[in-house]
Amino acid sequence: MISAGIDAGAATTKGVLFRDNTIMGYRIADTGFNFLTASETIFSILLESYSIRREEIGHVYATGYGRSSISFADKSVSEITAHAKGVSFLFPGVQGIIDVGGQDSKVIVVENGRVVDFLMNDKCAAGTGKFLEYTAKALEVPISDLGELARVSDHRAAITSMCTVFAESEVISLRARGFLKEDIAAGLIRSIAQRVAVMAKRMGLKENIAFVGGVAKNAGMRAALEKELGVPLYVPFEPQITGALGAAIAAQG
Amino acid sequence: MSPTLQSLPFFQDSYELRIAQLQEERKRGIKVIGTFCLYVPDEIIFASGADRIVLCGGRADTIPVAEQSLPRNICPLIKSSFGAVIDACCGGSLACPHIPLIDVVVAEATCDGKKKMYELLTDYLPTYVLDLPQKPGSPEAREYFLSEIRKFARFMEQLTGNIITDEALRREIRSSNATKRLLHRLFALRKSDPSPIRGSEVLRVMQKQFFLSPDMFRKGISLLCDELEHVVSSGNTGPRIMISGCPMAAGNTKVPDIIEQKGGVIVVEESCTGTRSFLDLVDEDVDPWKALAERYLEIPCACMTPNDQRIARIVELAKEYNVRGVVYYTLQFCHAYNIERLRVQKALKKEGIPLLAIESDYGESDTEQIGIRVEAFLEMIA
Numbered sequence: 001m002i003s004a005g006i007d008a009g010a011a012t013t014k015g016v017l018f019r020d021n022t023i024m025g026y027r028i029a030d031t032g033f034n035f036l037t038a039s040e041t042i043f044s045i046l047l048e049s050y051s052i053r054r055e056e057i058g059h060v061y062a063t064g065y066g067r068s069s070i071s072f073a074d075k076s077v078s079e080i081t082a083h084a085k086g087v088s089f090l091f092p093g094v095q096g097i098i099d100v101g102g103q104d105s106k107v108i109v110v111e112n113g114r115v116v117d118f119l120m121n122d123k124c125a126a127g128t129g130k131f132l133e134y135t136a137k138a139l140e141v142p143i144s145d146l147g148e149l150a151r152v153s154d155h156r157a158a159i160t161s162m163c164t165v166f167a168e169s170e171v172i173s174l175r176a177r178g179f180l181k182e183d184i185a186a187g188l189i190r191s192i193a194q195r196v197a198v199m200a201k202r203m204g205l206k207e208n209i210a211f212v213g214g215v216a217k218n219a220g221m222r223a224a225l226e227k228e229l230g231v232p233l234y235v236p237f238e239p240q241i242t243g244a245l246g247a248a249i250a251a252q253g
Numbered sequence: 254m255s256p257t258l259q260s261l262p263f264f265q266d267s268y269e270l271r272i273a274q275l276q277e278e279r280k281r282g283i284k285v286i287g288t289f290c291l292y293v294p295d296e297i298i299f300a301s302g303a304d305r306i307v308l309c310g311g312r313a314d315t316i317p318v319a320e321q322s323l324p325r326n327i328c329p330l331i332k333s334s335f336g337a338v339i340d341a342c343c344g345g346s347l348a349c350p351h352i353p354l355i356d357v358v359v360a361e362a363t364c365d366g367k368k369k370m371y372e373l374l375t376d377y378l379p380t381y382v383l384d385l386p387q388k389p390g391s392p393e394a395r396e397y398f399l400s401e402i403r404k405f406a407r408f409m410e411q412l413t414g415n416i417i418t419d420e421a422l423r424r425e426i427r428s429s430n431a432t433k434r435l436l437h438r439l440f441a442l443r444k445s446d447p448s449p450i451r452g453s454e455v456l457r458v459m460q461k462q463f464f465l466s467p468d469m470f471r472k473g474i475s476l477l478c479d480e481l482e483h484v485v486s487s488g489n490t491g492p493r494i495m496i497s498g499c500p501m502a503a504g505n506t507k508v509p510d511i512i513e514q515k516g517g518v519i520v521v522e523e524s525c526t527g528t529r530s531f532l533d534l535v536d537e538d539v540d541p542w543k544a545l546a547e548r549y550l551e552i553p554c555a556c557m558t559p560n561d562q563r564i565a566r567i568v569e570l571a572k573e574y575n576v577r578g579v580v581y582y583t584l585q586f587c588h589a590y591n592i593e594r595l596r597v598q599k600a601l602k603k604e605g606i607p608l609l610a611i612e613s614d615y616g617e618s619d620t621e622q623i624g625i626r627v628e629a630f631l632e633m634i635a
């Protein structure tokens with residue numbers, strides 16, 4: 001049986017098709033204004049790309065911030081449960097998950113594929129992709145280059161503000177004081193890595209940790225986080241789809 | 254959904270009668286005391302012939318008024334309460350109906366925020382502050398608190414012109430113990446699975462505890478218990494949850510409402526709008542003053558140090574009420590309860606009981622985010 005999982009995130013919508021214990025395919029697109037429209041679009045693109053008729057899909061499960069708007073889904077599960085399922089499928093035996101998305105970050109403790117504890121930061125942009133987005137803008141580099149830029153730095157600038165708004169002005173003042181772009185970038189990456197690592201340590205994560213979410217695509221970010229935690233991190237081939245994958249797995253019943 | 258309980262409207266109806274009653278009492282010269290905390294012994298107020306009503310603010314709309322005078326980064330309960338007072342005293346339109354009824358505020362030296370707010374309050378209402386030892390475990394602390402409540406009693410005697418006899422005090426102790434026993438009965442009913450009543454309903458009842466006269470409140474609780482004993486199937490079959498943490502003053506029901514909308518069932522609250530108000534009775538067989546001092550210092554509030562009894566009690570209650578998880582609720586900027594969370598969490602972890610921490614204010618902006626956490630938590634413990 002084929003099942004589908006839709007992760008209706010605040011910034012991006014992800015869709016995964018799942019069959020015979022394997023991922024058939026996935027798609028990612030910007031959410032835009034309307035959760036339902038974005039999800040419908042992703043779903044029909046998936047069906048089309050893999051030449052599947054709607055009737056061939058057993059169940060569709062939704063997850064993510066906008067999950068309650070996805071009227072065509074049979075059921076919805078929370079992001080926490082979905083990520084735990086998706087990541088445990090990719091990395092059996094994983095004990096912790098760090099998810100840093102565009103709007104929030106979360107740390108999930110997993111035991112045999114089951115969630116046993118979790119911590120979410122969604123009230124404040126510090127420690128999320130938003131922090132990188134704003135500060136990269138202040139640095140006038142594309143967010144995707146920030147990580148690479150940081151790696152060539154050998155004199156990391158100290159970013160002392162956790163708050164995104166203050167960090168943004170801190171970047172501007174560091175630039176005015178003549179700091180190199182790469183050193184500021186390294187400071188920014190370090191700052192968010194520290195913030196996220198504190199959450200992970202607070203939850204008692206030690207090893208077998210997966211790093212997922214949009215920010216996990218950033219190699220510099222991953223390296224910085226590994227350094228803070230002192231262990232290598234598992235990063236899926238596509239770190240953004242673990243929620244949708246988990247929903248699709250849950251939809252297998 | 255549980256069936257509609259017939260006895261619940263009693264509390265709202267009595268509340269309206271109560272306001273009229275207090276107005277009438279004031280006309281007859283009876284003094285009305287406003288309080289903000291469980292540590293102020295009602296028994297002494299009533300024994301002096303005065304009446305009392307609680308002023309703790311749970312409404313969001315008085316906060317902007319308060320923020321004209323108070324820093325923004327303090328607990329919303331303090332801001333809401335203070336805002337209600339200045340609004341009422343300055344002829345505002347938000348009208349907390351309690352403030353115009355008050356002759357004197359009896360405040361207490363608990364958390365820093367409240368203590369300093371009371372200093373500002375004296376510009377608007379006569380305020381008496383009861384001191385509290387912060388390390389209540391020792392005999393010296395009890396001695397000191399005993400002298401404090403005696404001093405408070407003298408203040409009440411002067412205010413009312415009545416002498417507080419031991420006999421009157423004993424009578425009031427018996428009366429408040431009777432209320433507490435009824436609440437024991439109500440909470441015991443919640444131990445059955447499924448619970449015959451939802452926590453969000455109990456909270457709305459508990460919020461009336463210090464508004465209504467003790468007689469009225471007891472009448473309501475008796476009616477409610479009688480009714481609950483006959484509830485056959487309540488449908489409250491979701492995961493059993495305990496709430497622990499800061500008080501939820503009237504107007505603030507956000508988090509329990511979310512928990513129960515998402516399918517959880519709250520079966521016990523370790524808070525000042527829950528067990529802290531009634532679990533311990535006052536000893537009726539010893540000197541009433543000593544008994545009061547003893548009982549009141551036993552209140553397990555996070556303002557006190559160390560607060561081991563609270564930690565132990567939370568674990569005990571979680572087991573007794575057979576809960577699947579604990580939601581640790583704190584008001585934003587309440588340092589005492591926020592910091593104490595870690596000890597609670599560790600103690601519960603040892604027992605294998607999961608905890609979800611929620612820190613919130615009186616605004617609506619985080620409703621969605623709290624919902625997401627609660628859903629994930631309910632899935633986790635299901």
Ligand code: SF4
Nearest residue numbers: 289290291363525554
């Ligand atoms: S939490 Fe503490 S300070 Fe606040 S009302 Fe309760 S006993 Fe008083």
Ligand code: SF4
Nearest residue numbers: 328330364499584587
């Ligand atoms: S909730 Fe905390 S900060 Fe607020 S009044 Fe009570 S003890 Fe003080």
